[in-house]
Amino acid sequence: xxxxxxxxxxxxxRNNVHALKGVDLDIPPGQFLVILGPSGAGKSTLIRLxxxxxxxxxxxxxxxxxxxxxxxxxSVRAKVGMVFQQFNLVDRLNVMTxxxxxxxxxxxxxxxxxxxxxxxDLELAHKSxxxxxxxxxxxxxxxxxxxxxxxxxxxxxxxxxxxxLILADEPVASLDPxxxxxIMGLLRDICDEQGISVVANLHQLDYARDYAHRIxxxxxxxxxxxxxxEQLDSDAEAxxxxxxxxxxxxxxxxxxxxxx
Numbered sequence: 001x002x003x004x005x006x007x008x009x010x011x012x013x014r015n016n017v018h019a020l021k022g023v024d025l026d027i028p029p030g031q032f033l034v035i036l037g038p039s040g041a042g043k044s045t046l047i048r049l050x051x052x053x054x055x056x057x058x059x060x061x062x063x064x065x066x067x068x069x070x071x072x073x074x075s076v077r078a079k080v081g082m083v084f085q086q087f088n089l090v091d092r093l094n095v096m097t098x099x100x101x102x103x104x105x106x107x108x109x110x111x112x113x114x115x116x117x118x119x120x121d122l123e124l125a126h127k128s129x130x131x132x133x134x135x136x137x138x139x140x141x142x143x144x145x146x147x148x149x150x151x152x153x154x155x156x157x158x159x160x161x162x163x164x165l166i167l168a169d170e171p172v173a174s175l176d177p178x179x180x181x182x183i184m185g186l187l188r189d190i191c192d193e194q195g196i197s198v199v200a201n202l203h204q205l206d207y208a209r210d211y212a213h214r215i216x217x218x219x220x221x222x223x224x225x226x227x228x229x230e231q232l233d234s235d236a237e238a239x240x241x242x243x244x245x246x247x248x249x250x251x252x253x254x255x256x257x258x259x260x
């Protein structure tokens with residue numbers, strides 16, 4: 001189980017974008033944290049920092065007691081599993097091989113390049129597929145699966161890393177509502193039963209309320225809300241999204257009429 005600590009984190013990009021502005025955040029082990037915020041708020045930057053795809057311009061990111069630096073990106077990222085919006089599977093490969101790719105960070109370059117895996121890795125991949133209910137699909141090509149099944153493969157691949165932390169970047173944005181609830185429930189169960197911390201970016205407030213232990217809201221690079229799902233009221237929504245709940249309902253209604 002991993003604890004995560006961000007202290008005074010800023011992130012600047014070369015195009016003069018200041019994506020995160022002095023973010024302080026403590027995430028205890030085994031917590032399901034959902035990040036909410038409008039487009040451009042800094043959600044994806046925060047996920048990329050936790051995955052070692054970016055390093056802070058200022059401040060510290062500490063994962064499982066280790067400060068993230070350019071020198072230790074590989075070792076820290078080996079502890080972090082990723083679940084992507086577009087699944088990021090290799091379509092022409094079978095499900096088992098896609099799941100085994102989660103072990104590549106644990107193996108040396110030579111065996112990784114040849115996709116040579118010991119029996120222990122095969123057993124772990126099988127166990128991971130069993131956890132997401134897809135053992136019977138192990139030898140099918142990934143592109144023969146439904147979207148929900150592909151996302152389950154993505155979760156199994158993350159589990160095969162034996163991660164201390166799973167990051168989920170808009171994990172249900174490409175899925176229908178019924179499949180979305182299944183995927184969110186699966187991630188929450190993994191967090192509760194295996195003690196793996198989960199940090200998920202979402203746009204859907206209902207899913208945040210239903211599945212998160214804790215919600216943070218980002219706006220313009222700042223944390224403007226940090227609380228339980230029960231505390232995510234209309235005032236909190238207004239701080240996060242910069243408009244009242246009623247005005248957002250009016251916008252949604254106008255969009256529905258425009259597409260009717």
